[in-house]
Amino acid sequence: MRLLLTGARVLTPDALSAPLQEVLIEDGRIAAILPPGTAVENAQRHDATDRLVIPGLVNGHTHGHGGLAKGSGDKWDLALLLAHAGWITGGRTLEDKKLSTTLTAVEMLKKGCTAAYDLPAEFPAPTVEGLDAMAEAYAAVGLRAVLAPMVGDLTFFQATPGLIEALPEPFRSRAAGMRGAAGADIVGAIAAAAKAWRHDAQGIRLGCAPTIPLHGTDEFLKACRALAAEHGMPMQTHVAEARYQAAGGEIRYRATLLEHMDSLGLVGPWFSVAHGVWLTQSDLELLAKRGAGISHNPGANMRLASGIAPARAAIRAGVTLGIGTDGSSSSDNQNMFEAMRLAAFASRLWEDAGDEEWLGTAETVRLATEGSSKLLGLDGGLIAPGKPADLVLLDLRHVNWSPLNDAANQLVWTEDGSAVVDVMVGGTWKLRDRAVLGVDEAKLSRDAEAAAERLRGANAEIRAWCQAVAPHVACHCRSLAKGWTRSKRLLKAE
Ligand SMILES: [Zn+2]
Known part of the structure; x- marks a missing residue:
């Protein structure tokens, strides 16, 4: 089928301008x-007069399970978020898992996102049915996705x-007695899901996400890598997100977290870091050398007071950089326009950084489109012949664009998702006149309310x-964090 979008302004691949152009779409x-x-x-012609056509934004890092947990916390840093994970994500039925992913995907679509790298959690371990249900959720909403179950064999x-030794009783005994699933069972479940996987044709791939290096034994991390290699899966891990983790890595490994992962063979072109706030300069060089990437969130x-990730230093080192929101239990929305705005703002907060260090608006748009696409292994993120027709x-005529002065500047500084009217993925409409075509949004809201009520009790x-x-x-x-600073060889914004 051939479709012609007429009358629109179309963002150029360099994101620097948006001339009046027509876009011909064929076979997706x-x-x-x-x-x-x-x-x-x-x-077929589609009148897109008074529309700005941009490539779909690509979320480099999120968690579908956060959809039901949005707004759960206030003054939490990452350690507190992890300490509260048992109740904000616990007790979920199969239906809850699908519902939460649907909520996340719907929010992304309505805010102009067409693909996501999702790290879903299931307790105590991923399941074939759970992953299948989450993939069905993405398929119904119409987004492309990498679904990489976030896993660890240590609590x-x-x-x-x-930490356990530092807790007073009775907390110490209970914390010491907690156990996750065995590593072999976790890896076995993902392997079974890979064998049963039926969603590749809809652009939904299975990945593998050892969640945090400290949360996996070396044997487990190596088993995750072997599994991913066997099935050609992308991998993503939260690395050096918070300072206490960087400190913990040095205590446990006598190396940086990334150096340790690299010594186990996990770092390569298939791999991306989520966050990377406390990566060192040599870590960035290592990522570049291995052809790996970072999702900057x-x-x-x-929100979690983790710090500011060294985005410019990563780009300068040659690391593939994308942008993400993170899950709704830590951000607490799925708004990639806001993520772009915050990425550009954050780059201005580095002490002593001159304007050559700051992220420009066109550059930021490209990070959130082309950059994140690469993390997902997609060849998209720009409007050019041969690229997938993933368009927003x-x-x-929305107030955000009245008047239109500069497309890139307004995409990053002004737009908040409220001017998104139509979205297509692979040449097929998924959002029309702000309505999600594949999901009953009123029922979704009622189901979410009922599930949240039940989970609060459970x-x-x-x-x-x-x-x-x-x-x-x-x-x-x-106190762990306090004792750790980047050493001399480590990154400093120049
Ligand atoms: Zn995350």
Whole structure:
């Protein structure tokens, strides 16, 4: 089928301008970019007058399971978020897992996102049915996705050096007695999911995400790599997100977290870091050398007081950089326009950084499109012949665009997702006139309300325990962090 978008302004591949152009779409891809009024035969026409057409934004890092947990916390840093994970993500039925992923995917689509790198959690271990249900959720909404179950064979309490010993009783005994699933069972479940996988044709791939290096034994991390290699899966890991983790890595490994992962063979072109706030200069060089990437998630980093990731230093080192929101339990929305805005803002906060260090608006748009696409292994993120027709149409009569002064500047500084009217993925409409075509949004909202109510009841006991242990966790992790700074060989914004 051939479709011609007419009358629109179309963002150029360098994102520097948006001239009036027509876009011809054929078999799910962009066939041609044409001057207005070009005669095109045998094509359905779609009047896109007063629309700005941009490539779909690509979320480099999120968690579908966060959809039901948005707004759960306030003054949490990462350690506190992890300490509360038992109740914010626990007790989920198969239906809850699908529902949460649907909520996340719907929010992304409505805010102009067409693909996501999703690290879903299931407790105590991923399941074939769970991953299948989450993939069905993405397929119904219509987004492309990498679904990489986030896994570890150590609990947060086991993973954090000195934490169990630092807890007073009765917390110490309970924390020490907690166990995750066995590594072999986790890897076996992902392998079974890979064998049963039926979603590649819809652009939904399975990946593998050993969640945090400290949360996996070396044997487990190596087994994850072997599994991913066997099935050609992409891998992503939260690396050096918070300072207490960088400190914990040095204590446990006598190396940086990334150096340790590299010594186990995990770092390569298939691999991306989520966050990387406390990566060192040599870590960045190592990532570049291995052809690996980073998803820069400034909203979550600010919300959890993690710090500012060295985005410019990563680009300068030659690392593939994308942008992400992180999950809704830590950001707490799925708004890639906001993520772009915060990435550009954050780059201006590096001490002594001159304007050559800052992320420009066109550059930021390309990070959130082409850059993130590369992390997902997609050949997209720009409007050019041969690229997938993953397109977002913004209303130029919306107040965000009245008047249109500069497309890139307004995409990053002004747009907040509210001017998104239509979205197509692979040449097929998924959002029309702001309505998600594949999902009953009213029912989704009712289901979410009912599930949240039930989960509050089911998780009340674990919630009370998490709240009681939290101050002790915070105290220990903050003291770990305090003792650690980037050493001389480590990164400093020049
Ligand atoms: Zn995350």
